[in-house]
Amino acid sequence: MMDGRTKLSILLLAGCQALMNSTTAIMISAAALVSLTLLGSDKSLATLPVTAVVTGTALATIPASLFMRKVGRKFGFLFGVSIGMMGAAICSYAIWIGSFWGFAVGAMLVGMYTAFGNYYRFAAVDVAGQANRGKAVSYVLAGGVIAGFLGPQIASRSAELILPFVYLGSYLAIVVLCAIAMLLISFVKIPRIVAAANEEGQRPLLEIVKQPTFIIAALSAMFGYGVMSLVMTATPLAMVGCGHQPGDSFNVISWHVVAMFGPSFFTGSLVNRFGEFRIILIGALLGVASITVSLLGLELVNFYVALILLGVAWNFMFIGGTTLVTTTYRPSETAKVQGLNEFLVFGTVATASLMSGQLQERFGWEVVNLGALPFLGVVILLALWNMVAARRRVAAG
Template sequence: MDGRTKLSILLMSGCQALMNSTTSIMISSAALVSLLLLGDDKSLATVPVTAVVTGTALMTIPASLFMRHVGRKAGFLCGALLGIVGAAICSYSIYVGNFWGFAFGAMFVGMYTAFGNYYRFAAVDVAGMKNRSKAVSYVLAGGLIAGFLGPQIASHSKDLFLPYVYLGPYLAIIGLGVIAMVLISFVSIPKMSVHQASGEQRPLLEIIKQPTFIIAVLSAMIGFGVMSLVMTATPLAMVGCGHQHSDSFNVISWHVVAMYGPSFFTGSLISRFGEYKIIFMGALLGVLSVIVALMGLELMNFYVALVLLGLSWNFMFIGGTTLVTTTYKPSETSKVQGMNDFLVFGTVATASLASGQLQEHFGWEVVNLGALPLLGLVMILTLWNMPMFRRMRTVA
């Protein structure tokens, strides 16, 4: 990769860090804000987090189509602006004590995430297919900064504007969005040529019936869905077990570090071992996370389980993202990427909403047990479709 390419990927990695810092602020604090804004029924506490993911799911396909017409750069700027608007609505809702207004603002933040999730695909556009796994990994590595930045912003700014607890973090999101817009303005992303944009396209059903596409999307769907299911419930479970709010911030912080830290070498691992083996390893790490979570409710159990969960997400999401880029032609990019992310974040929204209900009515153990059959499905399908086993079945 030349210097200009590396600079653009570095800038997008910075934008990814700012976007994920916004997301981690929401994840680490939104449920706790809800506890302050709600009445007696606390089962709705995860609704704002669900609203974030719902906003992401609803905007995923429109964002892809919008960027097809106006370009990635304009799309990223538009997305950051939506995040700023959403944070302003959340801030005002906290000020006036309006729970549903807070959830509505959270949905706009989710729309910002829908645009930002295409940074990883834009990295492939910049670096080319030959360097796709490393490009995706390097951009997602920006989330490592978010692991420290987001939860720490939430923790240290939550009491800045007393008696309006948690107003500070949402005002900070506005600042993060402004910085992201500045960085985006310096990114250089090649535009799709007329030939690429207007080339022959297969029916979407034909594309999604490919075994490779199914494995890729399931890996990202289940990896992200399981992560959302468990992580969303974590602050509620920890506070319910008697741990401090600051403990939940720190656990989420290390979880996010585990999500993005391995990205510096995940691309190299994929290049060496292939997407299938990395996806399988990610699912296995998810199973280990559940085992640790079920072993006890001590603070260390939460730390270890959430770190393993973060590693699981990294391998499954990056492995799935890299694999899905091999299943479509340049002319099919927008519709396939849009469908991929719609399925992924539709799953995440469902998992997030289910998380609060399961935690409130059945408890932490059931939340974790719900992840096992999903992870097992990915392990079985990935192993069955792994190239070396496909060759063995063909010979037999």
Template sequence: MTSTTLEGRDPTVRNVILLAICQALAMTGMSVNMTVTALVGQQLASDPAWSTVPLALQFTATMLTTLPASFLMKRIGRRAGFAVGVSIGIVGALAAFHGIFERSFLIFAAGSMLIGCFQGFAIFYRHAAADTASAAFRSRAISLVLAGGVFAAIVGPELSKWSYDLFEPITYAGCFIAVACVQAISFAFLYFVDIPPVRHTSESPDIRPLSEIVRQPTFVVAAVGAMIGYGVMSFVMTATPLAIVGCGYEFRDAAFVIQWHVLAMYAPSFITGSLIQRFGVRQVMLVGAIILVGAALVNISGLEIERFWLGLVLLGVGWNFMFVGGTSLLAECHSPDERAKVQGLNDFLVFGTVTVSSFASGALLNSFGWNAVNYGVLPLLALAGSVIAIALWQQRKAA
């Protein structure tokens, strides 16, 4: 796509397209990463219970990066901030590659943490789209950026299947070379992103303290929905490749299931924004919680590969409804001057939940099995569903 073509578009539409492409590239790398990281951890760890520790450390790094990334982008701009994140991601992928060749669990874990730092920047692609969109277009802009993950769903697992034996007999090392190359492509598209910085004027409203902002019922619903939706998705998805291979299926079967899972995460984004506009954000989030319950029940029902597939498809759709809904709702909680700290805090909470779930997932699977992983998410989903349902009831009562 040429500079002339891009500059001829409406700035909001152009930015959404560019951010969707960058999101697609980021998620392609993460799709590869999610498919193989736990399996590499299993190869390198001295104890099978540590298999998911590199992935958990990755989410820890994402959690710890969200606030610094948000404030850095407030200072230097979205485009420069995203470029810093991509650079860190490339270094992390190369470090993970080196760790596999050296058979070093510590080096591989360090590379995973750097990849997690990159994700701490990449999760702001959706917020960047919301920043430039009108209120009427905001939920669709967020959805369209997340829809870039459809590309990741198709390309990511195929890339992992093509590259995992590229350096035989050292398996999975090629996957991280592929991740580094995919992320490097992002620079070509970030060059054209043009998001004006927030201008602070004397007419700007007073910036409220976080303690006041987080007490808003809207913030509570947005944060709880996104935290539990993302945490449950990560908890089950992290354990899935280990469970599939542990049942005697091949790596390609695990890659196939993850491919459909990622597709289900992002394909609904083409319509989620429209559903939110038609039915309401809280209604869509509540349906997402119900779908996630269905995913857990399907996973509990048997160990056939078809059940793994269906359970992970439902897991992806439920996550999409809750996460897109939570992100849309969050934009109603803050002014432009409050944006950096509110978005940073929200994503810190979300990925804090994801970090805990990732650490727990491998240990629970190793100690108690696949069914325990899925039973474990049901109380959390009951909590999220209750919070959203109460907010919906209060909204209708007030109306």
């Protein structure tokens, strides 16, 4: 059981997660559409700012982990939010002067903020302890439910707030969200790793990553997030290209984000009951179901159902992978293993988001979805293999 102070800290971290994901939702909902107004006749780079976000996340992931090991998670989180605030300000100014590349630079800084914020879920494990790791991760990620409604709605309602500079108001709103996040972080109490843990012997990184458990944990998070990014990044462009209105794409993304984080209220309990491998397997199968619905038609209902299924698939694969990876390292190995895991995940996301715009522009929505299937297939096979291997070990005593 968790005491009151622990629950409060996890609640505050969930609030920080909600604010960070609201920022991400604004970027995803509006960035590609902003790019269409800033680019010339060639629109193939329309998803580049979204790619810049996840590239910034990937580049800053390992430095963020090592930085927080030195100064503590709390100061690291505050530093990360300040980077995000600066990035949002640069995005706003770029929209004001009509600079696509300036907008991309600001987006990359916002991504660096995300790199720090992605450690909120690991901070929750530090606060709650290993015995409550599944629930702690789930509760923090559940804060994203708020982001599902808040982010896209902010993007939609503030899009024309400062005309003729469409979406300028949306990016100024991110500055406000960052300020609120800094306030919440100031009240979070996160324990520091004790000296004894720091002095414990560390294994070579290669020895850690060769563990079958680490491999399936990392690939589940990598491919779950990568597939989600590949499809979601292209969704606004695909919907507008099919004749749907921009407002429809905001609503689809909104429900997608709710589906990403809504199951977090019970995913931790499901992990505790059924184990990480089963949850990862179910998530990958839901991903296949999402792709199937996308390929069946281009009606508005297809986009809604497919993106909702994709959100739940991401939730199961990402939470399952996150909780599983925390079992693969010692306390003294935390910074380097978490840093590597996050780098692998967001390196994959950056690649997927960049491919998304190119595939959508050159080959269309169907190819975007078909490109996701092999990665989901790999996770399904690995999860099944691990489950069969575990049963054999139990049978052998």
